[in-house]
Amino acid sequence: MIRAMPTPTLDEFQFEIGARLGRGDLTGAASIAARCRASWPGSAAGWLLGSIAALLAEDAKAALSLIDERLRIDGDDVQCLLQKAECLLALGHRDLSLAAAAAAADVAGGEIMSLDAVGEFLYHAGDYAAALEVYTRATARDPRNPKLLAKRADVCRVLGYFDRAAGDYQAVLAIAPGTPKALKGLVELRRQSTGDNVIAALESALAAASPGSTDAAILHFGLAKSYEDMQDHVRSWSHLTEGNRLERARIQYDPADDRAFIDRVMTAFADIEPAHADTTGERPIFIVGLPRTGTTLVERIIGSHSQVDSAGEITAWSDAIDAAARKNAGALATLDGGLLAMEYLARCRTVRGGRPRFTDKLLTNFFHCALILRAFPRAHIVHVTRQPLAACYAIYRTRFNGTYPFAYDLAEIAEFYVGYSRLMAHWHRVLPGRILDVPYEGVVAELEPTTRRLLEWLELPFEVSCLDFHRNPSPVKTTSSVQVRQPLYDSSVHGWRHHAAELASVGRRLEAAGIRIS
Numbered sequence: 001m002i003r004a005m006p007t008p009t010l011d012e013f014q015f016e017i018g019a020r021l022g023r024g025d026l027t028g029a030a031s032i033a034a035r036c037r038a039s040w041p042g043s044a045a046g047w048l049l050g051s052i053a054a055l056l057a058e059d060a061k062a063a064l065s066l067i068d069e070r071l072r073i074d075g076d077d078v079q080c081l082l083q084k085a086e087c088l089l090a091l092g093h094r095d096l097s098l099a100a101a102a103a104a105a106d107v108a109g110g111e112i113m114s115l116d117a118v119g120e121f122l123y124h125a126g127d128y129a130a131a132l133e134v135y136t137r138a139t140a141r142d143p144r145n146p147k148l149l150a151k152r153a154d155v156c157r158v159l160g161y162f163d164r165a166a167g168d169y170q171a172v173l174a175i176a177p178g179t180p181k182a183l184k185g186l187v188e189l190r191r192q193s194t195g196d197n198v199i200a201a202l203e204s205a206l207a208a209a210s211p212g213s214t215d216a217a218i219l220h221f222g223l224a225k226s227y228e229d230m231q232d233h234v235r236s237w238s239h240l241t242e243g244n245r246l247e248r249a250r251i252q253y254d255p256a257d258d259r260a261f262i263d264r265v266m267t268a269f270a271d272i273e274p275a276h277a278d279t280t281g282e283r284p285i286f287i288v289g290l291p292r293t294g295t296t297l298v299e300r301i302i303g304s305h306s307q308v309d310s311a312g313e314i315t316a317w318s319d320a321i322d323a324a325a326r327k328n329a330g331a332l333a334t335l336d337g338g339l340l341a342m343e344y345l346a347r348c349r350t351v352r353g354g355r356p357r358f359t360d361k362l363l364t365n366f367f368h369c370a371l372i373l374r375a376f377p378r379a380h381i382v383h384v385t386r387q388p389l390a391a392c393y394a395i396y397r398t399r400f401n402g403t404y405p406f407a408y409d410l411a412e413i414a415e416f417y418v419g420y421s422r423l424m425a426h427w428h429r430v431l432p433g434r435i436l437d438v439p440y441e442g443v444v445a446e447l448e449p450t451t452r453r454l455l456e457w458l459e460l461p462f463e464v465s466c467l468d469f470h471r472n473p474s475p476v477k478t479t480s481s482v483q484v485r486q487p488l489y490d491s492s493v494h495g496w497r498h499h500a501a502e503l504a505s506v507g508r509r510l511e512a513a514g515i516r517i518s
Contacts, residue, residue, distance in 0.1 A: 010040050017049045021056065029053040044070050044077050051083050058323070060090040076107045078114040082121050089125055092349035098127055105134050110141045116148065123155060126312070126351060128475045131155050146172045150182060158475045160485050162189050178205035180215040184222035189482060192229040199226050217246040221399045228397070233498040240397055244408040253405035255415045261367070262419045268333035269370040272430045276374050279338040280345065283378045285359045285458060286317075288366035290420060291404055292394035293386035294440030296476065299361045300469040300484045301443070301451055302382075305460055309353030310474055313362045316347035320375075321368065337374035344375060357460070366420065369427045373434055380458050383424060386440040388517045392417060392506050393496035398479055410502075414509040421515050441493055 008016075013036040020029035030053040037046030047070035054063035064087035070080050081104035088097035101121050108114035115138040122131035135152040142148060153168035166189050172182040183202050192199070202223050209216040220243030227236035285302060289295050303310030320343035324335050352358040365372065372379055386394070392414065395407045406416040427435055436457050442450045451466050465471075470485050483492075496503060507517050 007039050010036070010043055010045060013040065014045050014049065017045075017053070021049075021053060026053050026057040030057070044074065044080055048079055048083055051087065055083075055087060055090060058090075060087050063087045064091065078104045078108050078111075078117065081107060082117060085121055085125070089350055092346060094125070094350040097125065097350070098122075098130065101125070101127075102130070105137075110137075112138055112142050112145070112148070115141075116151070119151060119155075123151075126475070128155055128158050132159065144175050146176045146179060146182075149175075150179070150185075153182070153185060157185070157189070157481055158477050160473065160476070160481070162482065162485075165189060173201070177201070178208060180205060180209070180218040180222070184218050184225075187222045187225050192226040194230060197226055197230070199223065202226065212246060212249065214246075214250075217243050218399065219243075220246065221397075224397060228495075237499055237502055243399065244396060247399060248408035251405045251408065253412070255406065255412050258406065258416060259419055262423050265332070265367060266423065266426050268331065269426075269430060272432075273370065273374065276337045276377055278377045280341050280376065281378070282341070282345065282376055283357055283380065283459070284348075284376055285357060286365050286372055286379060286381045287359055287361040287363075287384065288369070288381060289363055289384040290386070290391050290395065290417070291363055291400065291407070292398055292479070293384050293391050294438075294443060295361055295363060295384045296478045296481075296484050297440070297443060297469070298382060298384050298438055298454070299359055300472055300476070301454070301466050302359055302458065303474065304466045304469045304472045305357075305455070305463050306465070307356050307460060309355045309358040311348060311351040311353075311358050311360050312475075312477060314348070314351055314360055315362060316344050316351075317360065317362060317365050317368065317372070319347055320344035321371065332371070335371060335374075337371075340371060340375035357458075366424060366427075369431060369435060373431060381435045382454070382458075383435050383437050384440060385437050387493075387496075388417060388421075388510050388515055389500075389503050389507055390493065390496045392510075393499060393503060394492070400479070410506050411509070414506045417506075417510060418513040418515065421510075421513070444493055 013032065017029050017032050017036065020032065030050055033046050033050030033053060037050065040046060047066050051063040051066040054060075054066060064084065067080050067083045067087060071077065071084065074080070081100050085097045085100035085104065088100060101118055105115065105118045108118060115134055119131050119134040119138065122128070122134060132152065132155045135148060135155060138148050139145065139152055149168045149172045153165045153172070156162070156165035156168065166186060169182040169185045169189075172179050178201065183198055183205060186198055187202075202219055206216060206219040206223070209219060220239045224236045224239035224243060227233070227239065285308065287295050287299050287302075299310055302308055320340055321332075321335065323343045324339045325332070327339060328335055348358070348360075366383065369381055372381060392410070395404070395413055396410060398407065400407055406412045436454070438450065438454060448467055452462050455462050455466065470487050476484055510517055
């Protein structure tokens with residue numbers, strides 16, 4: 001604890017504020033930050049940490065006021081400029097936020113850590129073109145920095161610059177041979193073949209990796225994809241099994257928690273609700289489902305329409321529920337639709353674009369279909385489906401970087417699928433006609449007829465650009481970033497059949513729950 005006398009050192013102040021922030025004591029952190037400002041007015045720490053505490057407490061206006069106060073003293077502080085950018089983004093002022101980030105980049109000059117921080121912010125804010133420019137500046141100053149090269153590769157991948165991404169990954173490997181993320185990145189950028197692959201490098205890196213490490217898991221997933229591309233399904237499954245085992249060992253997850261939550265949602269929304277007032281006139285398009293089931297493909301089809309912007313996988317809806325629950329202090333089923341709509345739209349200002357309609361593709365919004373339609377009576381919910389075993393296999397073969405904790409064990413994937421299937425069936429019962437199921441297999445087999453039906457249901461005129469979704473230049477941040485920039489192909493539709501024996505236990509669990517898998 002900070003001593004009463006004498007005045008604490010700046011380091012002591014910063015340590016105590018950081019400790020309180022770590023414990024979630026935002027009020028205490030703000031109070032000590034105020035003392036820090038009074039005791040050490042020549043340092044930015046009190047203003048910066050006080051602003052961070054206010055922003056974490058969701059008081060973005062107070063956070064911005066504090067950081068502006070500091071910037072009037074020193075307008076060339078990169079950290080403070082970036083904090084201003086964070087505050088402005090939270091307030092929905094995206095253009096002003098990006099301008100603050102640009103100012104931070106100008107002030108940073110050639111200082112690598114500052115440029116890296118600006119690049120990280122721009123990537124988080126979704127200005128990938130600006131992030132690419134900043135990382136290009138940084139790598140020009142430090143061309144043998146593998147971390148910077150890897151980050152630039154990731155930005156290039158989001159933007160669809162796959163050759164540039166591959167070049168950066170290869171540059172990383174030239175500097176730091178065996179870097180797991182760079183090797184896996186190369187594998188994901190192109191199909192591996194007997195004459196063109198990085199299997200030897202993957203195997204060598206795996207032999208050198210610490211057993212049970214994250215690096216080992218990444219390499220197993222890279223090898224699994226490589227061998228799958230080369231039709232060596234036995235080796236592919238072996239690496240999948242080990243990669244998933246390593247990932248699951250690091251995750252604290254209990255399937256009973258998801259089952260209990262789904263039960264609570266179904267109980268809370270057991271009946272069809274009367275129509276709610278439309279307080280906004282907005283018609284957002286929510287794309288829901290399980291990961292790796294074609295949701296990004298459907299989003300790209302819809303987002304290629306001249307009247308629709310793609311907001312991507314945003315947390316605006318779950319954040320709006322949390323905010324509305326704090327203000328209403330009520331249960332999920334009693335939340336006010338008008339308040340939910342207001343909170344949601346406030347959080348979408350920075351990502352929705354200027355077109356009349358926009359898509360929200362956070363998949364787990366399927367938990368909240370009733371609340372979505374309460375807030376937006378004219379919303380459209382598109383539910384992308386896939387053959388159950390194909391869906392489960394697609395999840396199992398993907399490393400999600402911390403999301404979807406159910407994804408690394410076949411039995412847990414099956415349990416989650418059962419719960420998801422129960423909930424979607426419930427929504428169809430209590431909200432008849434309000435959710436459109438779009439089978440992935442139908443999109444692949446009959447792109448134009450499926451697209452026409454989809455657009456008609458969305459109350460959008462048909463546009464041929466929707467069939468050329470792979471030409472859409474907008475960024476793609478999901479694991480499907482490479483696939484959706486290619487014309488349709490059907491090789492993934494039946495890929496699960498190579499592992500039918502290994503997936504048999506999943507099939508039995510699904511069938512026992514009444515789910516058809518044929």
